[in-house]
Amino acid sequence: MIKLDERLAAAASFVRTDKRICDVGTDHALLPCFLCEQGAVSVIASDVNENPLNAARANVEKYGFADRITLLQSDGLQNVPPCDDVIIAGMGGELIAQIISGCTFVTPDTRFILQPMTKAELLRRYLYANGFEILREKGAAVNGKAYTVMLVRFTGVKADIDDSFAYFGKCADPRYIQKVNSQLTKLANSDPSLLLIRKELP
Ligand SMILES: C[S@@+](CC[C@H](N)C(=O)[O-])C[C@H]1O[C@@H](n2cnc3c(N)ncnc32)[C@H](O)[C@@H]1O
16 A cells, blocks of 8 residues: 655545546656555646656556556646646645646636645735635645645635735644744744734644
């Protein structure tokens, strides 16, 4: 059985395995293989680079899911056919926003599972400014580093969000709150108002 770390396990927990799934920037394709173990039958594992796709191919064959996982070379969603659940994990918030902006098949039923390594606040601002809504966030930690995973859908309703929501979103995980508080303390050197939005730990 494939064992994912807490970050990828949190992403997997948001995926609907009975839907058409794409993992953008799949690298090793461990997430698609895990999803197939959970019963997924239609998963695209895409990556812009050849070396990750070779690693992905090796894992897909090792775990015996070549009939369910399609490997695809694609810059973001450029060559990806319509899917229901799109996972974009392990990339910077700016790149994730850029990839979503290139999505041609979004409907209100499409779900995006997003896990930014950096600039989550920029990603949240992009999402709300462009008619997306964060349904849920789940925290995770790997090797002492905290992350958040967002479950997102398109509503078409554009909204402004305040600094507090941009930085913390809907993540209630104390490990993530602590990380964002530290980030805000550093940023306050140039913008002292950010000290005011630090959160009490639960
Ligand atoms: C750090 S790895 C993350 C792998 C996996 N998603 C995870 O979260 O563990 C980032 C992957 O994204 C791929 N990547 C970077 N830019 C991309 C783009 N524009 N479109 C598709 N894949 C991209 C890289 O080649 C790399 O394999």
